[in-house]
Amino acid sequence: MVKKRQILVIGHNTNGCTPEHEKIAYDVGVEIAKSGSVLISGGLGGVMTASAHGAKDAGGLTVGIIPQDDASEANEFCDVVIPTGMGLTRDFLNALSADGVIIVGGGSGTLSETCAAYMNKKPMVAIRNLNGPVMQYIDGYLDHRKNVKIIGVDTAQEAVKKILELITA
Structure with missing residues (x-):
């Protein structure tokens, strides 16, 4: 059995997330x-919900690693919820769980x-x-x-194509 690639999507939470962020995050999820x-x-x-929504609509698997200790706090598009009870420290779990990271605002x-991923050369x-x-x-x-260089792209499609190239390189 081959391990599936795990891509972390990060960006604005509900506060500061614009319709543009949501659209791009949704497309990244797809x-x-x-x-x-x-x-x-x-x-x-915000970006977390939108990206998971896109992935679910496209038949994908979604994992939410949340800072709370109650799984019901996760958005409705998470198939697997990992309630850490760690607060913001969970940012390191997110980064370490990923093969690559896509940043949306x-x-x-x-x-x-981003810093946690950078220090671990993701x-x-x-x-x-x-x-x-x-x-x-x-x-x-x-x-x-x-x-690790943070590579800039202009679209959701470019983001996923590029991160897959970087993961397999």
Whole structure:
């Protein structure tokens, strides 16, 4: 049996998530499902809900790793819910569970997950022009270590294609 690829989608929670973010995240979820990969997210609102919704609509498998200790806190599109009870520390579980990461906008929580993925040399792709603190690092590195470049793309389709290339490289 071959292990399925696991792609983490991160970005704005409900606060700050625009219809543009939701549309792109939904499309990312669809593309992840079409690739036969598992979508992982933080399991809550905004980009997390939209990406899981897209994956579910396309027949994919979704996993939500939530900061709460009650599985009922996850969005309705999570097939598997992992209630950590760890608060924001769960960002590290999200990053370590992924083979690659797709970034759709986001705030400080997204930056935290990005840093965790960066320190663990996880391939990352970010959608350009969606605001947020990660945007300044697109096509560059978070710091002098140059652990992994955050590759910028313009569409959901490009994001999934590129992350799959990076995972298999």
